Amino acid sequence: SFQSDVVPQAPEDPLFGLMAAFRRDTDPNKVDLGIGAYRDDNAKPWVLPVVKRADETLRKDPNLNHEYLPIAGLAEFTSASQKLVLDADSPALKEKRATSLQTISGTGAVHLGALFLSKFYHPNTQRTVYFSDPTWPNHFQIFSNVGLPYKTYPYFSKKTKGLDFDGMVSSIESAEEGSIIVLHACAHNPTGVDPTQEQWKKIAEVIRAKKHFPFFDTAYQGFASGDLARDAWAIRYFIEEGFELCIAQSYAKNFGLYGERAGCFHFVTSPGSDAESTVSRVASQLAILQRSEISNPPAYGARIASLVLNDKELFAEWEANLKTMSGRIIEMRKALRSKLEELGTPGTWNHITDQIGMFSFTGLSEKQVLKLREDSHVYMTKNGRISMAGLNTHNVEYFAKAVDKAVK
Ligand code: PMP
Numbered sequence: 001s002f003q004s005d006v007v008p009q010a011p012e013d014p015l016f017g018l019m020a021a022f023r024r025d026t027d028p029n030k031v032d033l034g035i036g037a038y039r040d041d042n043a044k045p046w047v048l049p050v051v052k053r054a055d056e057t058l059r060k061d062p063n064l065n066h067e068y069l070p071i072a073g074l075a076e077f078t079s080a081s082q083k084l085v086l087d088a089d090s091p092a093l094k095e096k097r098a099t100s101l102q103t104i105s106g107t108g109a110v111h112l113g114a115l116f117l118s119k120f121y122h123p124n125t126q127r128t129v130y131f132s133d134p135t136w137p138n139h140f141q142i143f144s145n146v147g148l149p150y151k152t153y154p155y156f157s158k159k160t161k162g163l164d165f166d167g168m169v170s171s172i173e174s175a176e177e178g179s180i181i182v183l184h185a186c187a188h189n190p191t192g193v194d195p196t197q198e199q200w201k202k203i204a205e206v207i208r209a210k211k212h213f214p215f216f217d218t219a220y221q222g223f224a225s226g227d228l229a230r231d232a233w234a235i236r237y238f239i240e241e242g243f244e245l246c247i248a249q250s251y252a253k254n255f256g257l258y259g260e261r262a263g264c265f266h267f268v269t270s271p272g273s274d275a276e277s278t279v280s281r282v283a284s285q286l287a288i289l290q291r292s293e294i295s296n297p298p299a300y301g302a303r304i305a306s307l308v309l310n311d312k313e314l315f316a317e318w319e320a321n322l323k324t325m326s327g328r329i330i331e332m333r334k335a336l337r338s339k340l341e342e343l344g345t346p347g348t349w350n351h352i353t354d355q356i357g358m359f360s361f362t363g364l365s366e367k368q369v370l371k372l373r374e375d376s377h378v379y380m381t382k383n384g385r386i387s388m389a390g391l392n393t394h395n396v397e398y399f400a401k402a403v404d405k406a407v408k
Contacts, residue, residue, distance in 0.1 A: 014137075015381065022379040030377035031399055033390040036189065036358045037258055038223075038325050041392040046325070048256045050317040054307040058300075069296045071287050073102020073264075077302040080309035081264040085218060085232055085249055092239050097275045098268045099283040101290055102297040105263040106219045106250025111142050112265045113215060113246045115289055116282075117180060118146040121213060129180040129215075130172065132156075134383065136189045136217070139182060151175070156191045161351035161363050163193050172206050181207055185218035185247075186231040187357020190385040194224075194356060200234045204241055214243055219250040224357040226326035228319065244270045251305050253358065254322060260301025325389075332391040333360070339400035346407050360386050368406045376402035
């Protein structure tokens with residue numbers, strides 16, 4: 001039998017625990033700023049109109065069945081995903097330097113990449129994965145589960161509530177040669193702080209000099225700025241620079257397909273005469289890993305995304321839906337900042353509008369976060385992160401006043 005000392009009680013996942021506490025709270029003014037899922041102006045989940053259309057089309061299709069997908073997933077979906085993240089004209093696609101597998105959303109893509117690297121990336125030497133401090137907490141669990149040791153590089157400056165660029169660069173510079181560097185492509189979770197394009201160039205330079213391996217996690221393309229190309233800029237720059245890298249891509253946020261688990265893992269190798277052979281060998285191993293882990297990915301979400309990605313008209317409608325979501329969030333950033341400034345809440349609040357994407361790192365302390373929960377029924381993670389999508393025209397003033405009270 002399993003004894004208690006062998007299977008100790010694990011703590012509840014902090015984020016999912018927070019959601020449960022919110023659901024138990026009966027106060028009519030309660031505000032949920034915890035989980036990173038888009039909400040409309042009435043705090044309701046939003047099915048993207050383009051997703052609704054694609055869904056209706058699929059349901060009407062008399063040929064739709066529930067057969068297995070291939071191991072690597074739906075081919076129309078993975079090839080459209082490559083074009084979306086790399087650009088249709090990417091040299092990596094023309095030169096057949098990329099291989100892609102459909103995964104269980106972004107989490108599955110990070111996992112497949114981590115597992116692949118743990119098996120095949122310099123397998124006989126000590127390798128270290130570097131995450132930003134802070135990062136999406138699941139990075140730690142996913143990479144440790146496959147036995148890769150990790151360290152962190154500084155990222156967030158508590159002083160400016162912006163990027164600690166010097167700290168980041170010098171840490172990557174002093175990391176052991178050939179380390180794996182995990183990078184958030186845009187809309188960094190949890191801070192909402194991204195490097196500028198000039199800063200990305202410098203980061204690429206340091207990664208090249210130290211022969212590190214970049215691993216991009218992209219969960220917010222189009223959702224961050226409303227512009228798909230802009231949100232993919234860093235990845236495309238690294239590809240242009242000829243890096244070999246991998247990419248974990250999620251469609252949870254930008255399609256609102258959270259529970260459908262649509263995602264993609266991409267491996268892109270550097271230009272060279274052996275590129276096609278590398279990609280073929282890598283693809284063959286990824287297929288074996290995928291087969292043993294999930295056999296083949298779930299079909300429905302990928303079918304929806306694929307319909308939209310491969311149809312000009314639907315694609316344009318999707319871009320408009322992305323602008324609706326990113327636009328509403330940007331409006332809420334402006335509203336929150338101006339309300340806090342109007343109230344004269346101690347501190348500076350420019351970071352609320354400087355940061356981008358689903359989240360804002362407010363700079364509120366753990367004590368203030370708990371006070372907000374107790375006094376005002378506002379739910380956010382202990383590190384002071386708020387999901388901007390939880391704010392709307394009906395509660396932003398209430399939240400600003402609650403913050404004001406907690407800070408003063
Ligand atoms: N990476 C980051 C940085 C994220 O923020 C998320 C979503 N919270 C993911 C990956 C993956 O999420 P999912 O598995 O739902 O696509």
